[in-house]
Amino acid sequence: MNIYQPDGWNIRREPPVIDTILRSLHATEALTSRVKNITYQPQSENRGGGVHFAGLRRIDDSPVIIKVGAFRDEVSWTQAIAERCPDLGAELLASGMQLGDRAVGWLASRWIPYGPLGPLWHGNEFKLLMEAGVRFQAVAAGVDLPAPMMTEDRLRRVLQRAVALDAPGEARSLIERLSTDWAWLTARFSSAVCHGDLHLANALSHHPPPGGPAVLIDFQPIRQPWTLDAAYCHAFQIADPTRPGSQRLVSLMAQARYDAGLDDRLPESHDLERAEQVCRAWMALRLWQNPGIDRTQRTFIEGISGCIASALANQHGVS
Numbered sequence: 001m002n003i004y005q006p007d008g009w010n011i012r013r014e015p016p017v018i019d020t021i022l023r024s025l026h027a028t029e030a031l032t033s034r035v036k037n038i039t040y041q042p043q044s045e046n047r048g049g050g051v052h053f054a055g056l057r058r059i060d061d062s063p064v065i066i067k068v069g070a071f072r073d074e075v076s077w078t079q080a081i082a083e084r085c086p087d088l089g090a091e092l093l094a095s096g097m098q099l100g101d102r103a104v105g106w107l108a109s110r111w112i113p114y115g116p117l118g119p120l121w122h123g124n125e126f127k128l129l130m131e132a133g134v135r136f137q138a139v140a141a142g143v144d145l146p147a148p149m150m151t152e153d154r155l156r157r158v159l160q161r162a163v164a165l166d167a168p169g170e171a172r173s174l175i176e177r178l179s180t181d182w183a184w185l186t187a188r189f190s191s192a193v194c195h196g197d198l199h200l201a202n203a204l205s206h207h208p209p210p211g212g213p214a215v216l217i218d219f220q221p222i223r224q225p226w227t228l229d230a231a232y233c234h235a236f237q238i239a240d241p242t243r244p245g246s247q248r249l250v251s252l253m254a255q256a257r258y259d260a261g262l263d264d265r266l267p268e269s270h271d272l273e274r275a276e277q278v279c280r281a282w283m284a285l286r287l288w289q290n291p292g293i294d295r296t297q298r299t300f301i302e303g304i305s306g307c308i309a310s311a312l313a314n315q316h317g318v319s
Contacts, residue, residue, distance in 0.1 A: 001020050003102070011050055011069040021068055021102075022038065022053070024101075025066065025068070028096070028100055028106075030094050031066070031108055033058070034058055034059075035055040035057060035108055036056050038054070039055070040052075040053055041053055041065070049069050050069030050070055051067075053066040057110070064109065064111060065109055065110075066107070066108045067109075068099065069105065071105060073145075073146075073220070074220060075096070075097060075106075076145055077147075077219045078095065081136070081139060081140075081143075084142065088132065089109075089215060089216055089217065090109035090110055090217055091109060091110035092107065093110065094108040112215055114206065115205050115215075116200050117129060117204070117214060121210040122244065123243075123245025123246075125200055125245065126200075126245040129198065129199075129214050130230060131214070132213060133194065133198045133253060134253060136195045136219075137194060137226060137257070140192070141193065147222055152179060158286050159171065159175045159282065160175065161289055162288045165289060168301045170312060171308060173308075174308055174311060174312065189225045189267065190263070192226045193223050194223070194228070195220065196220035196221050196229070197220040197232075198216075198230070199232065199236050200236070203215070226257065227279045228279050229253070230249040230250045230279075231276065231279030231280045232286065234249040234276070234280045235284040235286070235287045238287075238303030238307060239299040240299075250275050280311070281308045284307050285304070
C-alpha cells in the first residue's frame, strides 16, 4: 500500500494506511526493543507532512512520541544534534529510514511536557526561540552533513510560486528587486546552517511557562543568511503584529548570535531594520504557499501586503 499522498511527501491518514504503518512499527525491532504500547496520535492535517504515534518507553513507562514520514535530512540531522547537543532537541530513543520492509523515515523521542511555546510565555517565547535557533546554528557549524543552500535563484522560485498562487500585494515588484536586495543582504549578513523551519510550533520546553530554554523539533536544515530563519518566524505573526515579543526578531537573533560568540559585533541598526523588512516579506511569500494557511483570512492578506510595501519603501543601504 502506498502510504504517501499524491505530493509524494505528506503521509496519508486514512485508517487502512494508519493500520499499515502500525504493523510496520511493530515489525521494527530497533523501535519495539525500546518502546511499547504504540498507538496512533491524530493531529491536524496542517501539522507537517508526517504522522505521529504515541508509546511508552520500556525501561520506565515514560511517554514517547514517534514521527513517521521524516525526511532523510531530518533523520540524519536529528541524530547528529542528539549526539552533539542532547538538550537542544528532544531525547532521541531510536530512529531510521526503514520500518519493517517499508522505506520511510521515522524518529522516536521522549515526549516533552510543555509547549508548543505560546502566549503563556508572555512574549518570552520569541526570545527563547531565537536563542534556540542560534544554538542550532552553533552546533550545526560542527556537523559534517550536507545541507541544501538558499541561493538567489532558489529564493526567486519560491517567490514566483507565491505569485502563481495569487499572492497579495506587490509581490512581482519584490521579485524585480530580488537581485539588488539579495546582493545587499549577503554582503552584510553571514550565512549559517539554520534550523530551516523555525517557528513556535516547533519549539517546546521541559519547564512550565514561562520557563526555558526552548527545545527544537522538526529540523529542516538549510544554509542561508541567518536573517531568514528569524524572519520566517516573524512572518507567522503577520496577522497579529502587536503580539508581545514578536517584533524585531532579526534583531533578537542578532543579539543572541553576538552573545553566543558567533558574530564579533552587532550589525548597524539601520541594516537590521532593512534586513527585517525585506526578509520578512520574502518569508511571508514562502508562508503563503503553506497548505495549512488560510489564504482568505483578511488580516493575513493585509499583513502580507503591508510587509511587502514596507520592504519596497525602505531603500536604506541598497545600492
